[in-house]
Amino acid sequence: MGLIICKGGMQYLELLLLFSCFCLKFSIAIDTITVTQPATDREKIISSNKVFQLGFFNPVNTTNCYVGIWYNNVPVRTVVWVANRDMPLTNCSSGTLIIAKDGNLVLWNEQKEVIWSSNALNSAANSSAQLLDTGNLVLKDNSNGNTRWESFKYPSDSFIHKMELISDASTGEKRLLKSWKSPSDPSVGSFSGGINLLTIPEFYIWNGSHPHWRTGPWDGQIFIGVQDLSSSYHDFINLKDNKEGTVSIIGTYTATLTYLVLSHQGTLLKMLWNKGKQEFEVAWSVPAERDVYGKCGPFGSCNSKVSPICSCLRGFEPAHVEEWNSGNFTGGCTRRTALQCQRNISSSSQESRKDGFLKLTTMKVPELPEWSSALADECENQCLKNCSCTAYVYKFGIGCMLWNGNLIDMQKFSFGGADLYIRVAYSELDKIRNMKAVIAISVIIGSIIIVVCTYISWKWIVKHRGMKNKSNMKVFKKWSLSSECNTEMLLLDNLNRIKLEELPLFDFEKLAIATNEFHETNKLGQGGFGPVYKGKLPDGQEIAVKRLSRSSDQGLEEFMNEVVVISKLQHRNLVKLLGCCVEGEEKMLIYEYMPNKSLDAFLFDPKKQKLLYWSKRLNIIEGIGRGLLYLHRDSRLRIIHRDLKASNILLDEELNPKISDFGMARIFGSDEHQANTKRVVGTYGYMAPEYAMQGSFSEKSDVFSFGVLLLEIVSGRRNTSFYDDEQALSLLGYAWKLWNEDKIVTLIDPRISCQDFGPEILRCIHVGLLCVQEFAIDRPTISAILSMLSNEISYLLKPKQPAFTERPTTSKRQSSQNNQSRCSRNELTNTTVDGR
Structure with a gap:
């Protein structure tokens, strides 16, 4: 009886043990696939320390199924390797990953058809596949432990820790990163990246078979053609060159959860795990628009700092x-000039006029250098002896590099890179030498003149200071005696209404001294109001003094208007009025000094235009808009400027815009939206049609002027630049014509044309056309315009035909003039006020 009980107990224990093993099988994830243990959609293959997982997955927006490897403990699945990239399963439940009879790792579909195989030629029947903590899937021969195949030798789009990209000239092996076609399609895309094994190793990204980006040569420490990454290479890669035709890059990430990925758009991204946000973030990316291969063509250089x-x-x-x-x-x-050796000149008279080299500093060196064993002092001579040699570089860690033929893919860096020596004709070297000589002589002579003039001026000032003060007082008294009492009293009465703490009064003598008696050398410009002079107050503050000319069309009304209006305005995009002066017949306004003068001095000057690259122009557009918004909506007074144009936009030392010249401005009441005048003042070309024709003005009048100004800034052309051509349209008409012909891109100033900013520039043109609509009701407000420019308003209405798009023929103008002479009783007059 006891024996029977014991036997029954043993059977019970055996059943319990078998049940426990069965449960353990499904409760513990395994890291190995064997002949008896395949992987399906239901099993988890996880590396021993739970770093990586292998399994079946569906990319976003698709039901196609793939076998891949991803980080195990990351909330959002981040796939770093895909097996069946070009042969997806229709659904994940139909797939099985097994060890086949020939020892290969094979993916079957539901019909047991081979979708993908490791295709190891020397695989053994007794094999197993293990997922390591490095993310490497290895196929091993169980009889001896040798690795027959590994996923690291067949990368997808990701480069992870300890992975190795190899280029072997002897065997022809080349391991490349290969992008996905799209975020939802892991099949092999257009871009690939890896070592280009030339005489000096470089990392390339190719678009198909064409280069898309390159790092420049490796100098033993860094790739010298990637400025932004020069200090951080050792954080994630190391390059090995056995000097026998085999070069490899190994991932050596110091931070966990870090990898490189080649995107479907051809961008190489370094991804870094953000523990706080629980997501991967882009630490850096290449290439930027400026770095794209061959952007500037043969013998062209790219520099993102200029336009x-x-x-x-x-x-x-x-x-x-x-x-x-x-x-x-x-x-x-x-x-520009052919090389001497290319002209076949061999006479002794030409020996002294041999080709030479120009030094270009901090450059990304051209593609396809040839390495030479020449030392530093021999590198130049070796290039000079070979007529086809167009440039050379000697770089520590690399040695002598030579280039033959065209030089492709160069870039100017702010730092780093290499000193590139370009071969040029002797005449080009002459120009450089002559320029340096002229500069040196000019500096020496100028320094001598300055010292002599300073000494003479000092002696003269010491001797005549007392006499000058007396002379100034006499001049002041003379002007005071000849003044018109009524005018001065009226001005003073008006000025008394302005708080002195808001607008100081300057005396004439102080301004005369500050401007050196209004000397011609201090004259900044001349406008309808009168001349403007640069001055310097005793405390060192620089000022601009606008002096009303006796012959000016403007008088007391405009002077007082500007004083009253601008004294109550304070905004970073409005010029600051420091004070005024009224003594005798003298009427002057004192402003803060703007070192870069007005916008038109830059925008329409061929030499200065290049300083206005797109970001500066956009900053100017937005700054003018913010200034107008303050005038129209946010100031204590509602102001309509009525004379907004390029010459009335001043630029500070950083080219920030400031609206100036408020002589024509009008103050609106809080409930006032439109006004009329019989005296139309302003500048033709910037005037809204309802103001020019009917004397009616409102906020929308300034919006029209802003639109003209915006189109001028984008195109780099004056609105009046078409005036001399009888058949040409105005700038507005020209822009409208290009808009209808779908050629609006040709309106953009070539100096700012750039693919990176294309949509932004075209949006500005669209907004400009909306601003210059013929009817005021169709134009947006300045607040809406700023929202459009900042993309807060994404949808833009289709513009209608702007005003003044056609220039009347000569006969039409004569007819118009005859009609005007017959209708002389019309009290509307047009006064053009030119730039100040």
Whole structure:
């Protein structure tokens, strides 16, 4: 009886043990696939320390199923390797990952058809596949432990820790990163990245078979053609070169959960895990728009700090001028002067006029250098002896690099890079030498003149200071005696209404001294009001003094208007009025000094235009808009400027805009929206049609002027630049014509044309056309305009035909003039006030 009980107990224990093993099988995740243990959608293959997981997954927006590897403990699945990239399963439940009879790792579908295989040629029947904590899936021969196949040798789009990209010239092996086609399609995309094994190793990204981006050569420490990453390479990669044709890059990430990924758009991204946000963030990315391969063509150099970003090397000029000016730089540049060796000149008289080299500092070196064993002092001579050698670089860690033929893919850096020596004709070197000599001589002579003049001026001031003060007082008294009492009393009465703490009164003598007796050398410009002089007060403050001319069309009304209006305004985009002066017949306004003068001095000057790259122009547009918003809505007074134009926009030392000249401005009441005048003042071309024709003005009048100004800033052309051409349209008409022909891109100033900013610039043109609508009701308010420019209002209405889009013929103008002479009783007069 006891024996029977014991036997029954043993059977019970065996059943319990079997049940426990069965449960354990499904409760503990495994890291290995064997012949008897395949992987399906129901099993989890997780590395021993739970770093990576292998399994079946569906990408976003698709039901297709793939086998992949991803980080195990990351909330959002981040796939770093895919097996069946080009052969998806229709659904995940139909797939099985097994060890086949021949020892290969194989993916079957529901019909047991092979979808994907490791295809290891020397695989053993007794094999198993293990997922390691590095993320590497390895196929091992169980009889001896040798690895027959591994996923690290067949990368997808991601480069993770300890992975290795190899380029082996002897075997032809080349491991590349290959992008996905799209975020929902892991199949092999257009872009690939890896080592380009030339004479000096470089990392390339290719678009198909064409280069898309490159790092520049490796100098033993860094890739010298990637400025932004030069200090951080050792955080994630190390390059090994055995000097026998095998080069490899190994991932050596110091931070956990870090990897590189080649996106479907051709961008290489470094992804870093943010523990706080529980997501991967982009630490950096390449290439930027400026870094794209060959953007500036042969002998062209890219510099993102200037506009346009492409320029020809010294001694070269655009090969196709029209294309270059339109923003298409791929045609590159060509030599201005042929090299001596190319002209076959061999006479002894030409020996002293041999070709030479120009030094270009901090450059990304061109593509395809040839390495030479020449030392630093021999590198130049080796290039000079070879007529086809166009440039050389000697870089510590690399040695002598030589280039033959065209130089492609160069870039100007702020720091780093290398000193590139370009071969040019002797005449080009002469120009440089002559320029340096002229500069040196000019500096020396100028310094001597300044010292002598300073000494003479000091002696004269010491000797005549007393006499000058007496002379100034006599002049002051003379002006005071000849003044018109009624005018002065009226001015003083008006000025008394302005609080002195808001607007100080300057005396004439102080301003005369500050401007050196209003000397011609201090004259900044001349406008309808009168001349403007630069001055310097005793405390060192620089000022601009606007002095009313006796012959000016403007008089007491405009002077007092500007004083009253601007004394009550304070805004960063409005010029600051420091005070005024009224003594005798003298009437002057004292402003803060703007070192860069007015916008038109930059915008329409061929030499200064290049300083207005797009970000500066956009800043100016937005600054003017903010100034107008303050005038129309946010100031203590509602102000209509009525004379907004490029010459009335002043620029400070950082080219920030400030609206000036409020002589024509009008104050509106809180419930007033429109006013009329019989005296139309302003500048034709900027006037709204209802104001120019009927004398009716409102906030929308300033909006019209702002629209004209916006189109001028984007195009770099004056609105009046079409005036001399009888058949041409105005700038507004020209823009409207291009808009209808879907050629509006040609309106953009070539100096700012850039793919990165294209949509932003086109949006500004769209807004400009909305501002210059013929009817005021169709124009947006300035607050709406700022929202449009900042994309707060995303949808823009289709513009209608602007005002003043056609220029009347000569006969029509004569007829109009005859009609005007016959209708002389019309009290409307047009007064054009030119720039000040």
